[in-house]
Amino acid sequence: MSELRKLSRYICELSLDNVPNEVQNAAKLCVLDSVGAAVGAAHYELIKGVADTYYDIAGKSDHASCWGQKKKAPLLTAIFLNAMMGHTLELDDVHTNSKTHIGTVVVPTAWTMAEFLGRSGKEFLEAVICGYEVMSRIGMGFGVSGHRNKGWHVTATAGTFGAAAAAAKLLKLDEEKTVSALGMAGTQSFGLWAFLADGANCKVLHPARAAVSGAEAALLAKSNMTGPEHILDAKDGGLFAAMSDEHDISLVAKDLGQKYEMMYMDNKPYPCCRSTHCTIDAALAIKNEFGISKNDIEEIEVATYLVGYKQCGVSEGSINPVTPVDAKFSTPFTVACAFLFGEVTLNHFKQECIQNPEVRDLLRKVNVVTEDRFTKVYPGHWGCELSVTCKDGRIIKKEIADASGSVDNPLTKDQVRAKALALISDTCSEDAARIVEMILAIDDAQAVPAL
Incomplete structure (x- = not known):
């Protein structure tokens, strides 16, 4: 049996009644975290501009809600905008073993489709779990480092599969049609890291288009279009070989139904690339423990894993950030903010902070290098060591094996709830608490509501 068929059978057969309670609870927290990250971005200028353009061209059908916009749109437009919002703040969840941001793809697809179809909260959660399990496994199958080092953005390349899985579940496709849905998802796999070269803000297009x-x-499969069952491993045009030199198809269905990858999600406390988080933690720890200020610092060296170096330490945008995208993918910038302000928040990625002379001066003292011991344990652990050389000759080091919010250093349920509440409050303050509680009890809903 092909790996794609194994996934399809799993999707068709999954019932929330047979899913452990701890997985169901984790699913609701994933939904809450994802909705918070998305709704919190609803008022951002880029989102508003894209939304205005798409409302004009999409037609007048009010199929489903565009989160935080107080508007409805045709189904695919609503999915597109909701998924785009989910990635805008760089606060969406991360499955580190596949390097995928699953929530920003799967949750908007499942919620919007469920709202459109009138599905129950229970059916919605089933779709979410299917999407997380499929997307994470496709991502792991690519081979995290090999896939990334070829320039592919796995949130997009694996994301099409996660969205197709969630949509197929809600459309109640049979096994054959689900195979076709996943096959057609794979032939649309895309997404590259080239945006880093000039700080382009189109990274948010990746989860939106994947969703x-x-x-x-899934809709095409429902309409009897067929897709390639061997999209992953075909000798001519197989996706895994085309996109990675380190792919492993055996990971796609490994422990399917026994081990839930949804239980291994990171929740991001800082609104920037996950590869900067261990260095932020290290900088904050040194600042708080030793009272280090900018005037004490001669130079800073960050030793980290190869992918973290490539994404956040070596490009011109990382070394000399100009745009908010540059800053969010800059270890020197985020380390400088941590030392200067004692925190790294959304406010620090505004243009006035990026151009702050004190920030510019300190980030130039930060040098990022690779170290094999961190590369060898990646992606299981996204670690670093930060070394501060002080003007008085002291050298202070701090190693972080796992960043805050990771599986090995998790946020509590209350912290995830507080994060979501704060983000949702930015857009819809009067309804924020009600939305949070509604999501945490979504499995009791007779129908998935508009947001």
């Missing part, structure tokens, strides 16, 4: 492509794949 729509996956949803469309």
